[in-house]
């Protein structure tokens with residue numbers, strides 16, 4: 001087997017796009033026009049998860065839609081440079097590479113727009129390598145890990161929930177944003193999916209608000225989610241599987257960044273389970289890794 005044909009440890013399905021982030025040290029509001037810095041970084045939830053899994057020593061493969069434009073070439077090149085397998089990405093002739101734009105002031109995120117239209121329009125084409133025999137087929141489906149993000153349309157998520165292509169996979173699912181959290185309702189009732197959500201997203205999925213991660217995880221599984229992991233910032237997180245609830249408290253840290261905390265938690269949890277850690281130990285390691293990340297260091 002040559003290097004290019006390296007078998008992935010996990011398929012990351014969802015958004016691979018460019019994040020364009022404008023940051024200013026001034027406090028901002030709607031209509032502000034202030035000096036600051038504008039950066040462009042690889043982003044999209046599936047890309048963020050893939051990058052973090054890579055930091056934990058895993059080899060992820062991307063399943064996504066990326067345009068055959070300059071932005072797409074650069075994005076695929078950057079992902080490959082970071083160690084992500086990009087051979088299975090659907091490169092569209094007519095759809096542009098997606099992007100996400102956010103404005104952050106001294107007073108936090110002012111607003112963001114996610115333009116994931118190409119991913120949405122490409123639909124099932126992004127899954128072709130799972131059906132044409134490259135990574136699997138209906139008769140011999142992919143039987144490893146899958147990290148799925150909630151940027152896919154609700155219809156495609158509903159197809160995935162019943163598709164024979166995913167019947168043997170260990171499906172780990174993350175919402176794309178609180179605004180898209182409800183799309184994950186398509187996976188309620190799936191026999192083996194694990195959902196990774198924060199407390200707000202747990203509430204959105206259950207059309208209520210929860211006081212603790214424990215309540216959120218319990219309610220999600222009672223509604224038909226196979227396994228739920230719910231985080232709550234610096235407060236205890238919970239995992240519920242078959243009515244059995246585990247909780248653990250993240251260590252106290254000085255917070256210097258929060259964007260990406262949930263992705264770090266999910267990637268560290270998946271990596272810990274691949275290494276054979278039992279449930280409580282995997283939960284604790286993931287909480288430690290995410291706390292280390294928010295404190296400004298790079299966990300591994």
Ligand SMILES: Nc1ncnc2c1ncn2[C@@H]1O[C@H](COP(=O)(O)OP(=O)(O)O)[C@@H](O)[C@H]1O
Nearest residue numbers: 198231232233234237250261262265287290291
């Ligand atoms: N203030 C904090 N102190 C310690 N750990 C934190 C803090 N905020 C986040 N974390 C870590 O990041 C994880 C995910 O954070 P959370 O805010 O719940 O998710 P999201 O980033 O998805 O909103 C937490 O479970 C914890 O491990």
Ligand SMILES: O=c1[nH]cc([C@@H]2O[C@H](COP(=O)(O)O)[C@@H](O)[C@H]2O)c(=O)[nH]1
Nearest residue numbers: 015019043044045100114176177259260
């Ligand atoms: O509808 C979406 N919103 C946000 C993201 C991604 O999520 C990250 C920022 O989200 P947060 O601030 O919640 O960490 C960015 O990388 C962005 O590309 C996405 O894929 N889809």
